[in-house]
Each structure stands twice: as C-alpha cells, then as structure tokens.
Amino acid sequence: xxxxxxxxxxxxxxxxxxxxxxxxxxxxxxxxxxxxxxxxxxxxxxxxxxxxxxxxxxxxxxxxxxxxxxxxxxxxxxxxxxxxxxxxxxxxxxxxxxxxxxxxxxxxxxxxxxxxxxxxxxxxxxxxxxxxxxxxxxxxxxxxxxxxxxxxxxxxxxxxxxxxxxxxxxxxxxxxxxxxxxxxxxxxxxxxxxxxxxxxxxxxxxxxxxxxxxxxxxxxxxxxxxxxxxxxxxxxxxxxxxxxxxxxxxxxxxxxxxxxxxxxxxxxxxxxxxxxxxxxxxxxxxxxxxxxxxxxxxxxxxxxxxxxxxxxxxxxxxxxxxxxxxxxxxxxxxxxxxxxxxxxxxxxxxxxxxxxxxxxxxxxxxxxxxxxxxxxxxxxxxxxxxxxxxxxxxxxxxxxxxxxxxxxxxxxxxx
Amino acid sequence: xxxxxxxxxxxxxxxxxxxxxxxxxxxxxxxxxxxxxxxxxxxxxxxxxxxxxxxxxxxxxxxxxxxxxxxxxxxxxxxxxxxxxxxxxxxxxxxxxxxxxxxxxxxxxxxxxxxxxxxxxxxxxxxxxxxxxxxxxxxxxxxxxxxxxxxxxxxxxxxxxxxxxxxxxxxxxxxxxxxxxxxxxxxxxxxxxxxxxxxxxxxxxxxxxxxxxxxxxxxxxxxxxxxxxxxxxxxxxxxxxxxxxxxxxxxxxxxxxxxxxxxxxxxxxxxxxxxxxxxxxxxxxxxxxxxxxxxxxxxxxxxxxxxxxxxxxxxxxxxxxxxxxxxxxxxxxxxxxxxxxxxxxxxxxxxxxxxxxxxxxxxxxxxxxxxxxxxxxxxxxxxxxxxxxxxxxxxxxxxxxxxxxxxxxxxxxxxxxxxxxxxxxxxxxxxxxxxxxxxxxxxxxxxxxxxxxxxxxxxxxxxxxxxxxxxxxxxxxxxxxxxxxxxxxxxxxxxxxxxxxxxxxxxxxxxxxxxxxxxxxxxxxxxxxxxxxxxxxxxxxxxxxxxxxxxxxxxxxxxxx
Numbered sequence: 001x002x003x004x005x006x007x008x009x010x011x012x013x014x015x016x017x018x019x020x021x022x023x024x025x026x027x028x029x030x031x032x033x034x035x036x037x038x039x040x041x042x043x044x045x046x047x048x049x050x051x052x053x054x055x056x057x058x059x060x061x062x063x064x065x066x067x068x069x070x071x072x073x074x075x076x077x078x079x080x081x082x083x084x085x086x087x088x089x090x091x092x093x094x095x096x097x098x099x100x101x102x103x104x105x106x107x108x109x110x111x112x113x114x115x116x117x118x119x120x121x122x123x124x125x126x127x128x129x130x131x132x133x134x135x136x137x138x139x140x141x142x143x144x145x146x147x148x149x150x151x152x153x154x155x156x157x158x159x160x161x162x163x164x165x166x167x168x169x170x171x172x173x174x175x176x177x178x179x180x181x182x183x184x185x186x187x188x189x190x191x192x193x194x195x196x197x198x199x200x201x202x203x204x205x206x207x208x209x210x211x212x213x214x215x216x217x218x219x220x221x222x223x224x225x226x227x228x229x230x231x232x233x234x235x236x237x238x239x240x241x242x243x244x245x246x247x248x249x250x251x252x253x254x255x256x257x258x259x260x261x262x263x264x265x266x267x268x269x270x271x272x273x274x275x276x277x278x279x280x281x282x283x284x285x286x287x288x289x290x291x292x293x294x295x296x297x298x299x300x301x302x303x304x305x306x307x308x309x310x311x312x313x314x315x316x317x318x319x320x321x322x323x324x325x326x327x328x329x330x331x332x333x334x335x336x337x338x339x340x341x342x343x344x345x346x347x348x349x350x351x352x353x354x355x356x357x358x359x360x361x362x363x364x365x366x367x368x369x370x371x372x373x374x375x376x377x378x379x380x381x382x383x384x385x386x387x388x389x390x391x392x393x394x395x396x397x398x399x400x401x402x403x404x405x406x407x408x409x410x411x412x413x414x415x
Numbered sequence: 416x417x418x419x420x421x422x423x424x425x426x427x428x429x430x431x432x433x434x435x436x437x438x439x440x441x442x443x444x445x446x447x448x449x450x451x452x453x454x455x456x457x458x459x460x461x462x463x464x465x466x467x468x469x470x471x472x473x474x475x476x477x478x479x480x481x482x483x484x485x486x487x488x489x490x491x492x493x494x495x496x497x498x499x500x501x502x503x504x505x506x507x508x509x510x511x512x513x514x515x516x517x518x519x520x521x522x523x524x525x526x527x528x529x530x531x532x533x534x535x536x537x538x539x540x541x542x543x544x545x546x547x548x549x550x551x552x553x554x555x556x557x558x559x560x561x562x563x564x565x566x567x568x569x570x571x572x573x574x575x576x577x578x579x580x581x582x583x584x585x586x587x588x589x590x591x592x593x594x595x596x597x598x599x600x601x602x603x604x605x606x607x608x609x610x611x612x613x614x615x616x617x618x619x620x621x622x623x624x625x626x627x628x629x630x631x632x633x634x635x636x637x638x639x640x641x642x643x644x645x646x647x648x649x650x651x652x653x654x655x656x657x658x659x660x661x662x663x664x665x666x667x668x669x670x671x672x673x674x675x676x677x678x679x680x681x682x683x684x685x686x687x688x689x690x691x692x693x694x695x696x697x698x699x700x701x702x703x704x705x706x707x708x709x710x711x712x713x714x715x716x717x718x719x720x721x722x723x724x725x726x727x728x729x730x731x732x733x734x735x736x737x738x739x740x741x742x743x744x745x746x747x748x749x750x751x752x753x754x755x756x757x758x759x760x761x762x763x764x765x766x767x768x769x770x771x772x773x774x775x776x777x778x779x780x781x782x783x784x785x786x787x788x789x790x791x792x793x794x795x796x797x798x799x800x801x802x803x804x805x806x807x808x809x810x811x812x813x814x815x816x817x818x819x820x821x822x823x824x825x826x827x828x829x830x831x832x833x834x835x836x837x838x839x840x841x842x843x844x845x846x847x848x849x850x851x852x853x854x855x856x857x858x859x860x861x862x863x864x865x866x867x868x869x870x871x872x873x874x875x876x877x878x879x880x881x882x883x884x885x886x887x888x889x890x891x892x893x894x895x896x897x898x899x900x901x902x903x904x905x906x907x908x909x910x911x912x913x914x915x916x917x918x919x920x921x922x923x924x925x926x927x928x929x930x931x932x933x934x935x936x937x938x939x940x941x942x943x944x945x946x947x948x949x950x951x952x953x954x955x956x957x958x959x960x961x962x963x964x965x966x967x968x969x970x971x972x973x974x975x976x
Contacts, residue, residue, distance in 0.1 A: 052583070052587055053586075054583050054586070054587070077586065077591070077592075078583070078586040078587045079586050079587070079588075079589045079590055079591050079594075081587075083587055084587070084588065085583075085584065085587040085588070087580045087583070087584055088580075089578060089580055091578070091580035091581050091583065091584035092584075093581060093584070093585075093598055093601075093602065094602055095601040095602055095604065104585070104588055104589075104590075104598075105588035105589050107589055107590070107594075108588075108589030152584075152588065153588075156588070156589070162587070
C-alpha cells in the first residue's frame, strides 16, 4: 500500500471536563516520520489513539489520504484505516505463536494461507526472529517481543504506522539498538509514521519532523534542527534539553527576532549585574522581565582569565563519559549549569571560567511562576559585570529611550 | 497446626473413604479388602443418580460460565450503570444457600403454590414452567445460577491482565468487532476452564438442591444417594463411601480436564508493561440494553427465589397474593413466639458466630504457612490436603465424622463426641477452614515480606509486627472471610443434617423439616427471618468495620472508581 497523507484539522478530545487534546492541527506528507514529543499527560497518546481510531474525536477532523476518517459525524473504525501499530506493552496475543501474531494483519489482505505464512516468515527473517516463529510471546525476551510487535505492524505494508512509546519498557542498550531498527524498517517500508515518546534523544534520532505537545496543545512542529535551534517557547527549549536558566531584564532588543540582544542578570550584590549577550526569541521590549535558557552546547569551559569568559563558576560535580567529563557548575546558591562537557579533569570545588555562546542562550519572557535566582556576585567577572545604573539600554527602533520599567530596575538595584 | 488439620480433616475423611475398600477396618462389614461397594455404586439407582449428577454438573457449569463471562466483562470493563450494585448482587448470590434458592423456586411453581393462587394468567405460567423445573432443567438452572458467582470471580480474576491493548491491537491490525472478540476470548481460556471446573465440582457435590428440588422432582442425585446410604435402612457406610470416592473422582476428572485443556498455558499477560484497561463507554442505547439484561439476570437468580419465599411466607393457606385479602404476617409472629422455631435460629446463630471466629483465627496462620516459601514437602502436603478438602462434598466429610466419632472405640476412650454440639461445631470449622484459608492465600501472597521485615528491623516484635502491619493490611480480607464463613455456617445444610444433636435442630434442618411436613408458610417465614437477620449482621459488621477501623486500613485493596 502507498504511504498515507495525514491531516489533522483542529482536533479536540475531551474526557468529561478534561481537555486531553486542544485544537491540534498538522499535515504530514506521505512517507514522513513524525515524532510527537511531550511529558506524561501532554496528550500525545490521545492524539495517537485518535489517529488510530481507538478514540473518537470531540471536535475537528482527521483526514487520511484526503478522506475524512474522524469528524463530527464520521468515525472510521481502526480496522478500516489501513494502519499498523506498535503498542507500549507490545500487546502480543499470548495464545498465538510468534508466526500467528505476525500473520494476523495479513488477513485483511485476503492472501492464501501459504502466501500469508510466507510473508510473515519473511518479515520475521527481516527482524531476525525466524528461529522463534513457533514460540509463544512469553517465551521471548523483551527485545524479541518488541521485534515481533514491529514485524506485526509492518507485515501488511500499511500506509500509516503508529508507535506508542514502543521502547519505554526496555533497557537503555536495547533501546538504542531497536531505535535504529525501527527507523530503518519504517523508512524501508515507506509508510507514513507517527511515533510518540517522552525521550528527546529518541525524538531527534528518529524524526523527520518533531511535534511538541504541552497540556494537550501542539505547541511547535518542525524539523529537528528548527526545534533545537529555534524553540518556540521556553517549554519546548526545556523539553529538548537545556543546561540551565537565568532570570533578568532585557537591556537591548534586536531589530528582528530571533536576534542577538543583551540581558542584565542580577547578582547577590545589588550593585553588580551581569551583562549577557543572548538570542532573543520573542518580540520583547527592553526592560521586560526575561528568562534565559541555555542549551548544553552553549556553555563551554575556557581558559581562566580569557577575554571571552562570561562567568566564574565552581565545579559542583563531574561524571566521566569516556571522551571526557560532564560537569555540573555552580554560579550561585541556586544557579547550576548541568551537562557542561570538557575533556579535561577538574576537581570538585575548583573554579573555572565559562563562555556562553549567544546562539545557544535563548531569551523568552519571564515566567511568573519561576522565582528569580540571582548569580553569586563572585561569579560575575570584572569585564562582564556592570555596576547597576552604568548601563543604559541601547537605542533600538522599538525602544528609543529608557522605558519606565527600566528606570525602576535601576532604582531597585541602587544602594 | 498439622495435628489440628489432621484431626479435623485428614483422619475423618481418610477413614470414610477407606471404608469403601475395607469395611471391616471400621466395623462396617466382613471384608478387609473388597471392591463390592463400588459394584453397588456403579449399578442400579446409584449409577442412574451418578449419570444425572454428571449431566447436571456439565449443564450447570456451562450455564454459569455463559452468564458469568458477560457479567464479569460488563461489570469490570464497561461503564455500565450500577456496577457496585451488581457486584453486591453477586456476593448475595454467593452467600445464599442452594437449598433456599431451590425452595424459593419451588414455592412459586409447585402445584397449589404461589403462582397457582395468583390468577389465571400466572397459573398458566406455573403449569408451563412446572414441567421443566421439576427435572434436570430446573436443577441445572438453579445450580447454574448458584454457580455464576464462582464463574464470575474466576473470570474477574483474569480480567486485570487483559489490558485494552490486546483488543486495540486486533482492531488496529484489521479485525472487526467480532474478530477482536475472537482474539480476546481465547486469552481468557484458562479462566473459562477454571470456571467450568469449579462450577462442575460445586454442582456435583451440592446437597441442598438434591435434597429439595431433586427429591421433590424424584430426580435423585448422587449426594442424595450418599445421604440415603447413611440414613436409610439398611445403613451402608461402604456404599456411601464408594459414592463419595466416585464424586471426588468426578471432581478430579474435571480438574484434570481443565489442566489438559489449558495444557500448561497460563498466559502471563500481567506484567509491568500491561497498561490498565479503559472501560468501554456505553451510549444510552447500550446502557439500556445491557442494564436490562443484567437486571433480568438478577431478577431470575435472586428475585424469583426471594419472591417465592417471601410470598409463600405471607400467604394464608387459602389466599391469593394479589387479592390482598389473604395475606398475613401470622407466620412471622409464629416464628418469634413459637419456641420450636426461634430456638433453631438462635442455635445456628450462636454456632455461626463462634465457628466464623474460630475459622478466621485458624485461616490466617494456615494461609500464611502456605504462602511462606521454604516449607517444601510439608507445604505441598498441606496445600494438597486443603485443595482436596475444598473439592470434597461436605456430605462426605460429615459422613466421615459420623463414622469415626460413632466407633465404639471412641466411646471407650472417653471421646463421646457423637451427637454433641461440640462435634457439630468442630465439623463446621473443618468444613469452613479449607475454603477460607484458600481465600486468604491470595491476599497473603501479595503481602510483601518486606513490609513485615521492615517492621521487625525497626524494632517491632513478631506479635507487634502482625498487629501493626499484617492485620491492618489484611483487615478487609479478614472481615470478608469472617462474613463468608458466618453466612456459610448459619445456613449450612449437609453437615447439620448428619451431625445435629438429638432434639437440637440447626436452622437449615428445621426449615427442611417444616417444609417436609407441608408447613410451607412457617418454613419460608423462618427462612425470610433468617436471611434478614444474617443480612443485618453482615451490615452491622461492615458498618462497625467502617466506623471503628482506621481510615488507612480500609485503603488497602480498595477499588478506585
């Protein structure tokens, strides 16, 4: 069968008062591999189940190959959607052998018994389980069960493949290996695939496109590069990996977003602030309260006293990872930067200077729920620090002068 | 513990079964070793009764499983309205003794019964229904309905492992609704076979229906033949024993057939990966349709016998129910004023309260012994004894008690227990212990040893550990075991029939005696008072549990809506 074209148009799903999915819209070209990423309860399973036809949508429309599969008055049952699905618990029928499990979806292709058996065997061969055809699921290991589930989903060459966190029950090593297999086999079969996970590494490794879900809302969808490089919200940035975050006020905003601006980060010394160059992601006025989230790749340990150094931090913890070390650096009582890589070995309590790459320091409007955590005054280096009031905002088209909020900022910090 | 179990179960039962091949050993004949009693058991009336018993067993097992499967699915896997009420209904059916259910049906349909007094239309219904009721159909119906709770519980136990994803996987891979059902039902096969085997074993060992409806319909069953062999002249313990052995063998065959059918496949579907199932959401039409079906089931299973008993107890000998002119409460007044009627009620109540407490106190250590690892061969023997005792008809055990405690040697050593309330009480305890200990095995095996060990390692003595950790965690199950045993003993028939002391009639014996003497209204009034009284005690115990027991105790094992 040919790969399916998938369209979701403002799909909603409610369970009583609970809105599990809120106006989710997306369009997938045939053969695309979409990974839906989000924390537990974000609505990704609901979206997948709506796509499968296991759940009826409360509002909106799902079109498969242009035909409405779910809508206000239409609901095509799962068995008529031409799909294959890998379940989180694998859902292998325990009373059927491995071969019977795999041959099951071929019933809808109306093949002869022999042809069906041959095709199922060939599929098992492909996933390396030909020798286990006569076994029952409980006689297999977790990884083997997962392969059977994958073979069952692929064998009938469905137009749409759905994966419901298929690797979450497996250990890390196996997960890595099977992730590659899933990606390879799904692309070989040229089916459109939708894969849900809460593991960002899995999402970036597998997806042609990645969709981020938060509280039932599809907050961003794009290529892995777009998602990593320009996360639409702090939530997307945090969920796709950050090293730490800082709170402050925007000193100068770029003409266009995203663009480089400057942010004032307060320290424990009311008279001393850090001036940090960072990428402003949203249209913000100078003086606005902001949060700066740092990608792990943006934070680098550099030579002590180097001109590029931004902060002086303390090594809080380190973990050896073969090619080097991942450090946790402290720059204040509650300011930590995690996952900072360096080949060199530093001891706990040692001071190191760090450079923060503006491209990986992403500025968003402050979240009222996040309390401001000031830097330790000792962490602010002489050339990057600014006595409060010494810096005025740079003129910008949107902010010709000092805004009232900026004046207040200065007044708050003057002794 | 082993001495107690040996004296209570192994010796009397073993001796009784041994009589079948060695009558002289227990002064019951002249042969040391003979198979003649089996010749008798497999010929003439006894053989015919055995055939009827097997037919009724198979029929009841099928009926119970056919009703229990959809009922369990509806209660556990859908949003059917009134699920809690239906669960209570199942327990009510489980606790109602088979002879009371049979009596209810009989009072409605018998010639000159309640329906015959209720106008022409219902007289027609009675005439139409009487034929099938007084025969194998009626016995299968009543034993089958009584077996539904066993089937329901066996299937319900398997349902948590049947996550929705099995069905969804079938649908996602091209199966329609029916196709998905064809995939799901075989996964439940072990539970279905278990249900069939349990109901079959329960039916063939049941004495209540055999002694009431079976007797009245002249459709004699094996348990009746066994009773007859012990209580009719010429008394023949060897024949009774050979019938007993045959019944045990039949139950054994059922269990073997179950094992063979499952063929070692106990599908390990319950794992850390299993996602909890989601309830199927019925629309209004589905609710009405399925709700009506379940209501109809309970009307037939519980409503009909209750209606039969209550209406018969209210009906004066020449009255009609719906005319309203000849209804009377006289028989209830008689129950409370006539010492001959109230005494059995109080006698059984006293015995039930004592025996339920003793059985509960013994069940916990026995179950603990069975669930503790490292008991090896001893544990396996204990397990086998208890399992055998569960499958054994109570009648066989009661006959064993008569045989052993009526031996001249017992009197000569000063153990003159035969014909005393003490022996009746001991037999009740012996009858209740295997079932209740096995009920507690489930919860006890789930009691993580770590809970107890952590209490011990934090300074609690063994007694304090059990008082502060074991009992609170198990309290819900202990209360249910007590209630189950209380109701079982209060209405117990076969052991009572065999072992009641002269002139001291237990409740069940007195009800049967009244009915046998054609005092239908008095008998049924007594039955209604007894049922209401036991329900009040159940409500009182549950109420006290709710009021007095700390909130945390009640959280363990509680089901979430």
